[in-house]
Amino acid sequence: MNISAPNDSLRITADDAARLLRDLQQNIESVFRGKPQVVRHTLACLLGGGHLLLEDVPGVGKTTLGLALARSLGLSFQRVQFTSDLLPSDIVGVSVYRPESGDFEFKPGPIFAGIVLADEINRTTPRTQSALLEAMSEGRVSVDNLTHDLPNPFLVIATQNPLEHHGTYPLPESQLDRFLMRLSIGYPARAVERRILVERGLSAPVAALKSVLDAERFRALQARAAAVRLEETLVDYLMEVVERTRLDARIRIGVSTRGALALARVARARALIEGRDFCIPDDLRALFVPCFAHRIALGGAAGDATKEKSEMIIEEIVSGIAAPT
Template identity: 55%
Template sequence: MSVGIAITAQTPNTEAKRLDQRNDDREALRALVANIESVFRGKSHVVRLCVTCLLADGHLLLEDVPGVGKTTLAQALARSIDLPLKRIQFTSDLLPSDIVGVSIYDQETDQFRLHRGPLFANIVLADEINRASPRTQSALLEAMHDRQISVDNDTHPLPRPFFVIATQNPFEHHGTYPLPESQLDRFLFRLAVGYPERDVERNLLATRGRGEPVETLQPVVSVEQLHTLIEAVDQVHVDDSLIDTLMDVAEASRKHPKLDLGVSTRACLTTLRSAKAHALVMERSFVLPDDLEAVLIPALSHRVRLSSAGARRGGSRRVEAERVLSELLKSVGMPS
């Protein structure tokens, strides 16, 4: 009898704690998004998708031309959470040891000591990843997948969270090594930033001479809060109808004449988690069709492979893959 009374007495307190935690999560997300948007203006959807990718515990590939703010976006995110950021400029002569690190013999201890490379950071900006040799690319992508690094038969875990933002220019081909499908699959999202609207760009030109605003950003979310937000993604509810919609898109992609490689089961799993993370960023505890629609193309366009019939001559393969997926989603339809 006394046990029953104790349980009843604890229930309101437990529910109150959950509500308090949800309110804390909402405030943290609002502060994070607003802080990034204060220096990366006019691209609210890109910022929210970037934060979504972070909360879904994935990695981000920004495929766009130079000068549209990819580095600013990465720096703003890192400074907003007070996480160390390392930038790696990928070139053809960059070696795996340059990013992973090397073991150095210490005469005093008579042991080898690891001199850690820039991959041992919470946020890594890999600029122009397709300019590095396939061997160096593999070193990065294996670390992204395993979240650990092996040097001289010793395994070293990477810090958590570990978030890679890689960039590549889709219009340059000379001296580049395109990422194969198996390595593209390491990225949760592929996004294009795009040019800003005219009024945003004009304001940027008029004010940027006063300094680099990203350098003045202060942290608004602690590392502990970020871990809590990542864990909260698992608590977001997804209706079965949305799972069926995602499965319908995947099955249709596997039979589409313009695709040699359709959506895999693993891609479905990561897309579903992305939809849950997006719902959390939008301050909801349940997934709406809008969430699935928002993440579907960024999460899947790099995981399908166009057939010879689907690849338009001289056209962008990314744009064509996105068009095919958009058509599939439209034909399948979203639940009401």
């Protein structure tokens, strides 16, 4: 996705950005509790102009996270339940003929929201999955030879259940590579879950959440994140990890150039969230697994290519490379 720089983007200092992003994070965490790392990674993903894949069991707050992010930024939100009979037009929209005018009128689909939750994306056919590719890569869709721009900011949060495989269509490597990060939320800590049970009434607290930033201000933050410095030594460190994934005998397909670019973008975003206008090795180390593990394809039997094994291999590669000081 292209990140345009608003006129006031250069006026936002690293301290200003950290304060705005801290307020945004606290607003989201007021309803999505006990997972600050997930919130920070999600904000870094959106700041970096990417998209997020959440692989987790049902009922841990994936929809709440997406809706809280949308409300905090004053963005529109759409949830699409992916099923085997879902059509591409159900996502991007369709042109409807108007007899009174003799023209076709485009009716936009749910993809035209600022935050789109693609729930159980692996339950729909590859043809429908591919309808998301142009939207996720280019920030626009083409229908009947006409191009329609999507909102900016724009984020797709796709979910899938790692424990259910009956009636699913595994995402191909080309689709997985479009997701900047893959995360798991996991169950909340006992104390956090108990607090949720005690305080939660009949209505969800996310419904009353107020925005703390608008889209224009967030675009300024995106432009500020893109300007964060990534020193040459860190670029070499990043490239060394990428190269090792391509040479490792256990890996059939290593990290692509798109993957390397994605990690560089989200590392800059993480540095800005931490209040810095430069990256440090910790920014990269914290992101190698969520940015790279879903981009590699393992060799051997398909049953061995689990999420946990991919993450373990990336961790082993990173631990074997000395980070710059």
